[in-house]
Amino acid sequence: MPPAQPNFYADWRARHGFAAALRENAAAPPEKLLQAVWHHQRLCRDRLRLLDGRSVRILHPGFWNHEAGPDFRGAVVQIDDGPPLTGDVEIDLHSSNWHGHGHDRNPNFQNVALHVVWEGDARNPAPVLELKRFLDAPLDDLAVWLGGDLAQSFPEALAGQCAAPLRELPRERLTTLLDQAALVRFQRKAADLQARARQCGWEQTLWEALLRALGYKQNVWPMQRLGELRPRLAAKRISPLHGQARLLGVSGLLPDELTRAQKNTDDYLRRVWDHWWRERDEFRDCQLPRALWRFNGLRPANHPQRRLALAAHWWADDTLPARLEQWFLADRPDAALVESLLEVLQVNDDEFWSWHWTLRSKRAAKPQPLLGATRATDLAVNVVLPWFWVRAGNGKNAALQARAEQRYLAWPAAEDNAVLRLARQRLLGGTRLPLTAATQQGLLQIVRDFCQHSNALCTECRFPELVRHWQIIGA
Numbered sequence: 434m435p436p437a438q439p440n441f442y443a444d445w446r447a448r449h450g451f452a453a454a455l456r457e458n459a460a461a462p463p464e465k466l467l468q469a470v471w472h473h474q475r476l477c478r479d480r481l482r483l484l485d486g487r488s489v490r491i492l493h494p495g496f497w498n499h500e501a502g503p504d505f506r507g508a509v510v511q512i513d514d515g516p517p518l519t520g521d522v523e524i525d526l527h528s529s530n531w532h533g534h535g536h537d538r539n540p541n542f543q544n545v546a547l548h549v550v551w552e553g554d555a556r557n558p559a560p561v562l563e564l565k566r567f568l569d570a571p572l573d574d575l576a577v578w579l580g581g582d583l584a585q586s587f588p589e590a591l592a593g594q595c596a597a598p599l600r601e602l603p604r605e606r607l608t609t610l611l612d613q614a615a616l617v618r619f620q621r622k623a624a625d626l627q628a629r630a631r632q633c634g635w636e637q638t639l640w641e642a643l644l645r646a647l648g649y650k651q652n653v654w655p656m657q658r659l660g661e662l663r664p665r666l667a668a669k670r671i672s673p674l675h676g677q678a679r680l681l682g683v684s685g686l687l688p689d690e691l692t693r694a695q696k697n698t699d700d701y702l703r704r705v706w707d708h709w710w711r712e713r714d715e716f717r718d719c720q721l722p723r724a725l726w727r728f729n730g731l732r733p734a735n736h737p738q739r740r741l742a743l744a745a746h747w748w749a750d751d752t753l754p755a756r757l758e759q760w761f762l763a764d765r766p767d768a769a770l771v772e773s774l775l776e777v778l779q780v781n782d783d784e785f786w787s788w789h790w791t792l793r794s795k796r797a798a799k800p801q802p803l804l805g806a807t808r809a810t811d812l813a814v815n816v817v818l819p820w821f822w823v824r825a826g827n828g829k830n831a832a833l834q835a836r837a838e839q840r841y842l843a844w845p846a847a848e849d850n851a852v853l854r855l856a857r858q859r860l861l862g863g864t865r866l867p868l869t870a871a872t873q874q875g876l877l878q879i880v881r882d883f884c885q886h887s888n889a890l891c892t893e894c895r896f897p898e899l900v901r902h903w904q905i906i907g908a
């Protein structure tokens with residue numbers, strides 16, 4: 434047999450990848466490697482022991498959390514002969530990182546069931562598992578494996594119990610099932626809007642829901658409150674700048690001090706304060722505490738100051754509901770849905786906010802729109818279309834209801850997020866589907882209806898049964 438040809442690519446990868454990093458710093462493997470080892474359970478699983486001597490079985494390693502908080506959420510572990518415990522898993526290089534990284538003071542870490550470390554001692558409140566004694570291969574080999582596709586993929590063994598029956602469905606049947614789940618979500622949102630409209634009318638409900646949606650994940654409640662205050666804050670038509678002063682002032686997001694470093698921002702703040710100092714006493718009773726707002730992991734484009742600047746433009750004009758109605762009633766090809774709605778929701782250039790993401794950021798090199806296509810999609814799917822659908826239902830107009838549903842089902846996919854990624858991995862495994870906003874909403878509805886009532890092992894989940902019934906009636 435001729436000698437194997439040297440593989441430059443493989444050699445280079447081995448020399449510069451994790452394996453090389455390990456050789457340079459043999460005492461401490463990269464934390465990412467430990468996380469991958471845990472994710473794929475590259476451990477001698479049948480002989481795991483905690484540092485305090487108790488045996489531990491990993492019934493499920495949990496789901497990798499790429500956001501703030503413990504590394505794995507929702508693991509299921511059994512210590513000695515005790516009952517299975519559901520909790521989070523934090524992975525660190527050393528057990529002393531528990532205090533060193535401030536996990537002991539962070540409420541996000543309250544549900545940690547297992548502290549998995551490379552090495553350490555058993556002095557932490559959570560049970561400690563030392564990984565280096567239980568690897569199923571030498572660390573160097575694992576480092577090479579981490580560079581491969583398998584380590585990057587979602588482990589097949591972590592797929593949900595519904596993944597197999599879902600995989601057997603013809604593509605169209607699967608899409609229809611997800612669309613049906615999406616319509617349940619759509620109608621639930623519409624019902625929420627209807628309930629609110631009974632109290633405050635359709636237009637006010639629309640304003641509240643739009644502001645709430647602008648709050649994105651972290652700031653839904655303060656934005657909702659500002660929406661509720663609209664009858665008072667926008668009782669008379671005022672300029673966008675005046676509206677921004679009022680909204681920033683009432684929200685508690687208006688700084689008291691100038692930056693003294695950025696002239697543009699200081700000029701803007703002076704003009705805003707010119708308005709706000711005259712009326713802050715009038716609105717003192719409804720001013721929100723700044724502590725209500727969350728800024729962790731927030732992208733500048735989603736900063737509430739910027740969202741309030743946009744809302745001030747909408748309120749200054751006041752024709753938005755009528756323009757939305759025209760948009761809804763006009764015939765539009767599916768391909769033009771996002772752009773045409775964005776045109777309605779977009780506002781004129783703003784002297785300050787077109788050039789700044791927040792009140793702290795420097796002037797941008799080129800102007801940025803106050804609303805992007807991603808947020809327009811979010812507003813369409815969560816607010817605008819359910820609002821038109823439920824109003825059409827109230828008016829017994831089946832044709833308009835069908836139009837709202839058709840646009841909802843045709844809407845292009847929204848931004849991806851961690852919940853959706855995990856749902857796709859657990860439920861759909863390798864099945865590739867053309868993603869639409871409705872497919873995403875359908876997945877979220879299934880997570881809400883089923884995954885959130887079960888655990889990582891899918892205990893007593895009835896969704897696989899639902900899928901099998903769906904298979905039978907489609908056969």
Ligand code: SF4
Nearest residue numbers: 593594595884891894
């Ligand atoms: S809990 Fe149910 S819906 Fe969620 S992944 Fe498991 S079987 Fe599927």
